[in-house]
Amino acid sequence: MEPQKINKGDRNKIYFLIIVIAALVGTNAYLFFKDRQQSKKFVTVSTEKDKLRLEVEKIEVELDKVNALNLDLNEKLVEEQKLAREKIEELKAALEKGEITQGELDKANTQISELKVFVKNYNDQIIQLQRDNIFLKNTRDSLENTLRNISNKASSLENENANLNEKVKTAATLKLQNAEIVAFRTKSSGKKVQVTKSSSAEKLSVRFNIIPNDLAVKGHHNIYLRVFDPAGNLLADDEDRFEADGQEMQFSHSIYIDYNNDNSSYVIDWRNPKAFMKGIYTVILYTNGNTLGKAQVELK
Known part of the structure; x- marks a missing residue:
């Protein structure tokens, strides 16, 4: 096919x-x-x-x-x-x-x-x-500590200075060496005669000496007297006031003395506004806000 x-x-x-x-x-x-x-x-x-x-x-x-x-x-x-x-x-x-x-x-x-x-x-x-x-904070803290230390030191020095001033002030305080009080009356001739009987007394005469102190300020010092009768009553005018030993007080009499750290004797005569009574009269003396000393006399 x-x-x-x-x-x-x-x-x-x-x-x-x-x-x-x-x-x-x-x-x-x-x-x-x-x-x-x-x-x-x-x-x-x-x-x-x-x-x-x-x-x-x-x-x-x-x-x-x-x-x-x-x-x-x-x-x-x-x-x-x-x-x-x-x-x-x-x-x-x-x-x-x-x-x-x-x-x-x-x-x-x-x-x-x-x-x-x-x-x-x-x-x-x-x-x-x-x-x-952080640096600023550390610097600030350091400065605060430094200031705190300085402040503490300043406070400490201030306290020391205050204590030292107080000691100097205390050391410079005037104190009585000796003091005696006699009462007397004045004759018509003007002659002052010392007496021992309250009935014949007219004034009190405070005679005192101050302990020699080279630290004491020389010059005028105001002396305040507070006189207490035998019953313990302060013989003073209510309006006559001063400050001493941290409190306000009434005083019986005040005078200025010229302090020269030379063993000078000072005399303050005070007339009693009332008749003297029998008993012991006490006289306390003050100056520069401190107690100077005291003396007493007995009237028969």
Whole structure:
């Protein structure tokens, strides 16, 4: 049996079908690879966006750490942080877009790199601020301790000085060396006559010497007398008052003496506004706010 011959027309149809099939296979292959590349590109873009979001969050956390320190930031640092947070919000908004071009991703990446550099410099400034604050606090504490020590020393010296002044004042106080009291009356001739009876006595005369004291102030000293009768009553005018031994007192009489630390004797005459009575009269002398001494006399 002889093989069937294919005419020229059928042969052309076969060639055409082969070309069409080859074209379809090529198109399908192209579409397959293109779809695969697009899928890979989407995955790459999505992954890059997530990576950038994470970097932005890290930067934001670093700024939040600064605020948690409760530092007193200067105006420059506050303004810098404000600008950084504005840029972060812009980046977050850009990365939330459904579609983003590679150029936009590259721009975001550049901005995030700049923010990283900024945050590093910003943190360096914060660290320096913390160090400065610690230094200032230590300096302040040191100064406070120094001032406290100086104040304590000043108070101690003041107390010592006060004690020393008190000792000097006490050492400079005038004290009686000896004193005696005599009663007398004055004759018609003007002559004073010493008496021992209360009925004839008109005045009391206090004669005294002061213990020599080189520390005592020379010059005028006011001497106050307080005279007590035998019954213990103070013979004084209610209006005549002075201060001694830390309290206010009435006095019977006062005079000025000129003290020169030369063993001088002093005399004070006092007239009784009442009639003298029998018994012991006591005279206490004061000067410069202190007790000078006392003396007594008995009248019969």
